[in-house]
Amino acid sequence: MHTKTIAELSRMLAAGETSSEELTRHYLERIRAHADLNAFITVTEEEALAEARRADALRRKGEAGPLAGIPIAQKDIFCTDGVKTTCASKMLENFISPYDATVVERMKRAGMVMLGKTNMDEFAMGSSNETSYFGPVKNPWDKTRVPGGSSGGSSAAMAARLAAATTGTDTGGSIRQPAALTNTTGLKPTYGRVSRYGMIAFASSLDQAGTITATAEDAAMLLNVIAGFDERDSTSVDKPVPDYTATLNDDIAGLVIGVPKEFFDDGLDPRVAECVREALKVYERLGAKIVDVSLPNLGLSVPTYYVVAPAECSSNLSRFDGVRFGYRCENPTSLEDLYKRSRGEGFGAEVKRRIMTGTYVLSAGYYDAYYLKAQKTRELIKEDFCRAFEKVDVLMGPTTPTAAFGIGEKTDDPITMYLNDIYVNGVNLAGMPGMSIPMGFIDGLPVGLQIIGNYFEEAKMLNFAHRYQRETDWHTKLPKGFE
Numbered sequence: 001m002h003t004k005t006i007a008e009l010s011r012m013l014a015a016g017e018t019s020s021e022e023l024t025r026h027y028l029e030r031i032r033a034h035a036d037l038n039a040f041i042t043v044t045e046e047e048a049l050a051e052a053r054r055a056d057a058l059r060r061k062g063e064a065g066p067l068a069g070i071p072i073a074q075k076d077i078f079c080t081d082g083v084k085t086t087c088a089s090k091m092l093e094n095f096i097s098p099y100d101a102t103v104v105e106r107m108k109r110a111g112m113v114m115l116g117k118t119n120m121d122e123f124a125m126g127s128s129n130e131t132s133y134f135g136p137v138k139n140p141w142d143k144t145r146v147p148g149g150s151s152g153g154s155s156a157a158m159a160a161r162l163a164a165a166t167t168g169t170d171t172g173g174s175i176r177q178p179a180a181l182t183n184t185t186g187l188k189p190t191y192g193r194v195s196r197y198g199m200i201a202f203a204s205s206l207d208q209a210g211t212i213t214a215t216a217e218d219a220a221m222l223l224n225v226i227a228g229f230d231e232r233d234s235t236s237v238d239k240p241v242p243d244y245t246a247t248l249n250d251d252i253a254g255l256v257i258g259v260p261k262e263f264f265d266d267g268l269d270p271r272v273a274e275c276v277r278e279a280l281k282v283y284e285r286l287g288a289k290i291v292d293v294s295l296p297n298l299g300l301s302v303p304t305y306y307v308v309a310p311a312e313c314s315s316n317l318s319r320f321d322g323v324r325f326g327y328r329c330e331n332p333t334s335l336e337d338l339y340k341r342s343r344g345e346g347f348g349a350e351v352k353r354r355i356m357t358g359t360y361v362l363s364a365g366y367y368d369a370y371y372l373k374a375q376k377t378r379e380l381i382k383e384d385f386c387r388a389f390e391k392v393d394v395l396m397g398p399t400t401p402t403a404a405f406g407i408g409e410k411t412d413d414p415i416t417m418y419l420n421d422i423y424v425n426g427v428n429l430a431g432m433p434g435m436s437i438p439m440g441f442i443d444g445l446p447v448g449l450q451i452i453g454n455y456f457e458e459a460k461m462l463n464f465a466h467r468y469q470r471e472t473d474w475h476t477k478l479p480k481g482f483e
């Protein structure tokens with residue numbers, strides 16, 4: 001049953017071939033059997049079964065929508081009413097939110113069943129899921145390797161089919177990069193397309209919620225539910241939501257794919273480049289035109305990102321002060337001691353590094369040199385993307401420079417770790433939508449094709465992704481032991 005897509009499960013549920021309760025039990029069983037992956041922080045077994053029974057009852061009354069009864073897992077950055085939301089931090093180890101994030105609320109309203117909360121990098125800071133207070137997540141394709149990050153619990157859970165779909169957040173690649181390293185389909189919508197309400201903030205001008213699924217069709221079904229204006233998020237955009245499934249099969253003949261030459265730099269594993277070339281041939285066969293484009297400032301995206309994101313995080317994380325939220329140190333001797341020790345003990349090393357960097361680049365003497373400069377280079381990067389989209393329908397390239405690296409391999413050197421995001425975080429700085437879809441294997445490890453769309457052109461991006469998945473079967477491959 002777990003090899004089925006949401007689209008297939010939805011048809012089976014509608015035809016009465018299975019029930020949500022049966023499906024939910026099946027996934028809960030798989031979560032238990034593969035607990036060694038460490039993909040989940042919390043499993044909500046009883047709540048899930050109750051929700052499943054409610055979905056089944058709704059169906060009997062003829063009131064179930066297409067997603068009712070489908071079991072999913074939420075990244076543990078989304079607030080869930082009554083269920084722990086830890087953000088994989090000791091700081092929020094026992095935090096129970098009194099409300100649901102908009103993404104969670106909309107999925108619930110569609111009748112979806114939440115199996116639990118997935119592991120992640122602490123406060124979504126990381127590219128390997130090794131900064132989690134709850135320990136690293138293992139990649140089902142090779143348990144000695146990372147599943148990517150920060151949505152590594154979601155990508156591993158999806159790759160192992162421990163849920164029919166999972167959610168993620170992408171501030172600088174955290175949906176696309178883990179999707180690439182686990183042979184799953186990751187979708188980061190346009191900034192503002194999906195509400196950030198109830199999603200614990202990392203870098204507010206970059207954060208965007210999205211999904212990790214088996215197929216582009218499933219991503220389209222979920223986007224139909226989670227996209228749309230929300231007055232509780234001031235950056236949410238009030239634009240109509242199309243039916244993203246309606247255009248999946250559209251003809252792409254004559255459409256133009258731009259391939260940025262900067263994606264093919266020295267750091268790119270030539271075998272990944274070869275997979276991209278093979279994928280482009282599939283699109284040529286479908287009649288798409290391939291053109292070379294240039295994003296001359298793309299090389300500035302990692303340094304720009306690592307000024308902007310820490311600056312915003314240092315501000316966002318100031319609320320965790322031992323008073324209002326989460327962890328408080330034992331026996332504080334003064335208010336200052338309370339702040340210092342609560343934050344010192346509650347945050348992990350990577351989060352502290354980001355807060356310190358952020359505070360530094362925002363400080364009076366360095367603001368102009370770093371923060372203001374980064375805002376300017378951000379604008380240049382955005383202009384590069386906008387100029388490219390005057391001539392093309394989508395951009396394509398690799399999602400990551402290499403396949404999954406080993407657990408522990410890059411933890412001592414933050415810069416090498418940050419460079420793993422070189423092809424993904426420019427898209428966040430520009431605010432555009434991006435996807436990663438399975439495009440092949442290197443020594444048995446999956447790699448992803450990145451598709452980037454113009455603002456609010458998720459439908460076109462999904463159309464390109466779906467047409468590729470009709471022609472290829474990479475996305476159907478499952479890791480050994482998880483078939």
Ligand code: GLN
Nearest residue numbers: 124125126171172173174
């Ligand atoms: N890997 C990047 C970082 O560590 C991106 C994280 C994210 O997108 N949440 O900041």
